[in-house]
Amino acid sequence: MEIVFEDVDYIYQPNTPLEHVALQDLSFTIPSQSFTAIVGRTGSGKSTLLQQLNGLLQPTSGTVTIGNTRLPGVKAKPLKELRRRVGLVFQYPEHQLFEETVKQELLFGPKNFGLDLAQLEAQLPQVLQDVGLDESFLERSPFTLSGGQMKRVALASVLILDSEVLVLDEPTAGLDPVGKKQLLQLFRYLNEEKGKTVVLVTHNMEDAMAYADQLVVLNDGCIDRVTSPKHLIEKRDQLEAIGLAPPESIKFVDYMKQTLDVNWNGHEATVVTVSQALINRIKAGANK
Amino acid sequence: MIELEQVSFRYQNEASHVFENLNLTIEQGEWVAIVGRNGSGKSTLAKLLNGLCLATSGVVRVNHTVITSESKHQVRTQIGMVFQNPENQFVGTTVADDVAFGLENLAVPRDTMIKRIDQSLEQVDMTAYKNHEPSRLSGGQKQRVALASVLAMQPEVIVLDEATSMLDPIGKEQVLSIIQELHEQLDVTVIMVTHDLNEAALADRVITLNEGTVWFDGKPREFLEKGDQLHEVGLEPPFVTKVYQQLSRQSITVTQEPLHYEELVDELWRLYLKT
Numbered sequence: 270m271e272i273v274f275e276d277v278d279y280i281y282q283p284n285t286p287l288e289h290v291a292l293q294d295l296s297f298t299i300p301s302q303s304f305t306a307i308v309g310r311t312g313s314g315k316s317t318l319l320q321q322l323n324g325l326l327q328p329t330s331g332t333v334t335i336g337n338t339r340l341p342g343v344k345a346k347p348l349k350e351l352r353r354r355v356g357l358v359f360q361y362p363e364h365q366l367f368e369e370t371v372k373q374e375l376l377f378g379p380k381n382f383g384l385d386l387a388q389l390e391a392q393l394p395q396v397l398q399d400v401g402l403d404e405s406f407l408e409r410s411p412f413t414l415s416g417g418q419m420k421r422v423a424l425a426s427v428l429i430l431d432s433e434v435l436v437l438d439e440p441t442a443g444l445d446p447v448g449k450k451q452l453l454q455l456f457r458y459l460n461e462e463k464g465k466t467v468v469l470v471t472h473n474m475e476d477a478m479a480y481a482d483q484l485v486v487l488n489d490g491c492i493d494r495v496t497s498p499k500h501l502i503e504k505r506d507q508l509e510a511i512g513l514a515p516p517e518s519i520k521f522v523d524y525m526k527q528t529l530d531v532n533w534n535g536h537e538a539t540v541v542t543v544s545q546a547l548i549n550r551i552k553a554g555a556n557k
Numbered sequence: 558m559i560e561l562e563q564v565s566f567r568y569q570n571e572a573s574h575v576f577e578n579l580n581l582t583i584e585q586g587e588w589v590a591i592v593g594r595n596g597s598g599k600s601t602l603a604k605l606l607n608g609l610c611l612a613t614s615g616v617v618r619v620n621h622t623v624i625t626s627e628s629k630h631q632v633r634t635q636i637g638m639v640f641q642n643p644e645n646q647f648v649g650t651t652v653a654d655d656v657a658f659g660l661e662n663l664a665v666p667r668d669t670m671i672k673r674i675d676q677s678l679e680q681v682d683m684t685a686y687k688n689h690e691p692s693r694l695s696g697g698q699k700q701r702v703a704l705a706s707v708l709a710m711q712p713e714v715i716v717l718d719e720a721t722s723m724l725d726p727i728g729k730e731q732v733l734s735i736i737q738e739l740h741e742q743l744d745v746t747v748i749m750v751t752h753d754l755n756e757a758a759l760a761d762r763v764i765t766l767n768e769g770t771v772w773f774d775g776k777p778r779e780f781l782e783k784g785d786q787l788h789e790v791g792l793e794p795p796f797v798t799k800v801y802q803q804l805s806r807q808s809i810t811v812t813q814e815p816l817h818y819e820e821l822v823d824e825l826w827r828l829y830l831k832t
Contacts (some may be wrong), residue, residue: 312723360723361642381602413568416641417595417718442722443641445594445752446793472725514726517755517796521818528822529830540796551809551829556720 270354270433272299272322272465272511276331279317283329291317293490299468299483304460306469306477309487311501315438315470317362317379322436322468323355324348337436352383356432360439362423366411371397373541374411382430389429395447400425401451409483417444424452428459435459440475453480475516486511518543559583559606559714559746564599564615569673575601576769578615585620585713588740588747590757590777592767594791599750602766603718604747607636620713634663637707643720647691652683655691656706663710666815677708681735696730701735708739714746715739721756736801754781758816765766765790778814 279292292314299305307316320326321333326400327341334340359365368374372393379389394404400421406414411422420443437456441449458482459465471477477484478498486493486501488511494501501508505515505523514554515521518538525531525543531550536542561581567574575598583589591599603619604610608629609709617624619632647657653674660670678684681701686694691702707715717736721729733756740747749760757763763780765773767790767817773780781798794802797818804810804825815821 311723311728361644410570413571415596415600421595435585439723443595443719446754447791448595449752450793460579470596474726505817509727512725512727517818521796521822524819525822528826540799540803543796544800546805547800547804547825548809551825554830 270334271301271334271436272336272466272468273334274298274321275330275334277321277328277333278330279314279321279326280329281317291490292321292328295492297485297492297495299466299485302460302464302466303483304457304467304469304481304487305483306471306481307478307485307487308471308474309493309512310472313487313512314490315472315487316427317490318470319357319436319470322434323352323524325355349382353430354432355434355436356427356430357436358424358427358438358440360442362416362419365423365426368410369410370408371414371422372407374422375407375429376553378426378430384430392429396425396429399428399455411473417448420432420444421448432465434468436468436470438470439472440469441471449476454550456480472513474508474513475518478516486513512518522546558618558620560616560618561605562616562618564605564612564617566605566610567825574613574769576605579769579771581764581771581774583746583748585746586744587762588760589749589764590760591750591764591766592750592752592754592757592792593772597766597770597791599766600718603638603716603748603750606714606716607633607638634710635712636714637710637712637714638716638718639700639703639720641722642702643696643723646704647699650690651688652678652691652694652702652705653687655702659706659710673711677705678702680708680739681705682731695728696724700724700728700732700814704732704735712745714748715801717747717749717751719750719752722752726744729756730786733753743790754787754792755817760816765792767791777816779831781816782814 273296274297277292277295281289281291307315307318321328324340325342332339335351338347366374366376375393376386379386393407397403397406402421411419441452453476456467460467469481484498485495485502493511502519505519508515521543522533522538526533529550531546533546561579563573565577566576593599598811601610605612606623611626619805620808622628624632629752639760647655648658656674656677657670667669677713678687681704683701688810721732736747751757760777763777764771772790784794784802789795801815801821811824
């Protein structure tokens with residue numbers, strides 16, 4: 270499902286002394302079935318932006334078109350339909366969990382949207398497995414889970430809805446590295462194999478660069494640029510000014526080039542390419 | 558000093574124990590990173606240290622005081638905690654009010670209080686924001702204020718429970734460099750729960766928890782030497798560690814396991830390429 274922002278402004282508490290312009294003049298498109306990352310430092314407007322994607326907030330001016338729904342001015346009923354089609358996983362999972370058991374938590378959304386519960390109940394073990402949990406979690410209380418487990422349950426409660434668009438706000442913060450990789454690969458699978466549009470909101474450039482095909486860079490409530498990971502890496506000297514940092518592998522390559530005078534022909538920076546460049550350089554010896 | 562002796566802990570209504578007969582000693586002034594997969598007991602351990610959780614059996618001692626439901630309030634004045642979500646820890650309308658809150662609860666005299674507020678804001682480099690509203694600060698600034706609130710209590714131990722995981726790279730670096738400074742200047746014990754192994758490499762000691770037991774306890778370099786074995790406990794070796802593994806296979810080694818890419822590259826230069 271395509272999402273189009275046109276001249277979107279969002280102002281918190283307009284016409285009051287506390288007025289705060291959070292988003293200014295945003296125009297960009299999230300193509301259907303793309304894997305788009307929205308990146309920017311804390312306070313750049315990422316969370317305000319993502320809440321426009323399912324109508325939790327509606328633009329103060331300008332429009333957001335999500336499939337055939339256009340914000341602002343959407344009434345309650347189509348808004349509910351929109352929220353079924355756009356699943357949102359919040360940054361802090363403890364904010365969205367409230368049921369007594371994980372099972373009730375997972376079925377709350379489907380019940381609310383009037384889906385076939387019996388059929389979905391059968392899918393629960395699979396959905397839990399997808400997020401790295403097993404069936405034994407179904408009867409547990411979400412509030413006795415660790416932070417990382419809560420995050421997985423929150424994600425599963427959205428996955429079960431099988432939404433066309435998945436919006437994920439820092440979905441891997443607080444997860445262990447193996448769990449993090451597993452979830453990112455799940456998002457890639459949902460994007461590539463199931464045709465979901467994935468919107469990843471993050472300040473982690475490693476994840477954004479490795480998984481997204483489009484990057485929307487926000488700075489201070491404005492669009493800094495809409496680009497691809499490859500192009501952004503080429504312009505990495507501009508990242509620091511907007512509060513972001515290149516992935517560690519890229520910093521490694523830059524330092525290695527600068528210190529050891531290594532030949533580097535713009536390969537992708539992986540463990541294999543970086544080690545090979547170092548090995549070649551050392552074999553070439555001191556008087557290269 | 559923190560001592561855990563034969564500590565077992567189980568959450569109410571849960572069948573299995575998080576810890577069974579855990580033993581651990583942390584000396585005053587150590588900087589310890591606690592790592593491990595989700596659900597391995599990291600946050601529970603942090604909560605046992607300040608009495609948010611009480612041991613089901615066994616003893617947790619902080620500076621020789623056993624933590625019980627009676628002593629936990631007194632122990633909390635010695636152990637400050639900073640959590641993951643900066644939003645959840647604010648109560649005041651200004652940064653200074655917020656730092657004052659804990660001190661007011663301890664009935665610290667007013668002039669001492671003012672001095673401590675100024676001092677702790679200075680330690681985290683937030684003096685300029687003294688009269689600002691906490692909600693308008695960036696994530697890194699919020700965590701620095703949370704840290705100042707803890708410092709104002711002059712604790713002997715600071716526990717950071719994934720305190721940098723929600724911060725952007727710049728905010729993260731600010732918080733870590735302040736912790737590094739505090740650790741060097743004051744004799745404060747730092748216990749840092751984290752998933753970021755680059756962050757853990759900054760500590761003096763890394764404790765890896767796995768299913769409620771200590772899987773590894775030692776220096777960061779020895780920890781990184783574990784390489785691929787880290788996968789067994791849900792961890793991923795840092796990029797520099799993986800590159801060093803590849804180099805070692807070609808018999809290109811440096812004097813010690815590198816903690817950081819700059820260290821590896823500098824050592825390679827010194828050992829192999831410098832004329």
